[in-house]
Amino acid sequence: MQRFTGKVALITGAASGIGRATAIRLANEDAAVFLTDINKDGLTETVKALPEGAASAIAEVDVTQPAACNAAVEACIECFDKLDVLCNIAGIAFSENLTDISDAQWDLMVGINLNGVFFMSRAAMPHLLASKGNIVNMSSSAGREGQAYNSAYCATKAGVLMFSKALAMEFGKQEVRVNAVCPGFVQTPLSAGFKMPEGADMELFSRLLPLVEASTPEEIAGAVAYLASDEARFVNGIELPIDGGQTAG
Helix, strand or coil: CCCCCCCEEEEECCCCHHHHHHHHHHHHCCCEEEEEECCHHHHHHHHHHCCCCCCEEEEECCCCCHHHHHHHHHHHHHHHCCCCEEEECCCCCCCCCHHHCCHHHHHHHHHHHHHHHHHHHHHHHHHHHHHCCEEEEECCHHHCCCCCCCHHHHHHHHHHHHHHHHHHHHHHHHCCEEEEEEECCECCHHHHCCCCCCCCCHHHHHHHCCCCCCECHHHHHHHHHHHHCHHHCCCCCCEEEECCCCCCC
């Protein structure tokens, strides 16, 4: 499939995991991709994994900084003259007892997972209005249900979900779509480093386990590609769970 011929996609968090898989998937479908992450070495590795001849550019970006987000969008426009798709995938996660979450941890979680989505969307929207493009945001099963020891993560991912729905309502009449993907457990470097807090009640944690084997970044990227494509022209403001049935009950 070549659903993105002539399209330009900006992807945050593209140095690894779902972000890298999304970059590869969209490039394989002929998108020009502008890749951002705070990890420049990881971005370089992602570019090496793109199909031969893919149009790409990279920028080291800290999404917690509004000026950096503005500059990233402008750099994308300078490189490719337009922007059709924004994929907000950059994110972090940690598990902790509420009373042990430091101010710095909370600020970092909110800064990357929620503020970054806001800053990038705000900067990109004028260009997406011009191209009648769309945004795909990465929420989580944690944005759809309460999860013990994940209060900070749940708060930010629920914020991403409702932010997506609000933008879908605000800009849908102007033909800009905004959707959110809500993965459960995915086999990524982020999940590989996930640890429960000391003394955690594993009965509470067992509710987070999927009914089947964890998904892969490529499976999530496939969903992002669908939502970002013209095939999803009539799909706007949804929360798409990809969690093996975790939130079905």
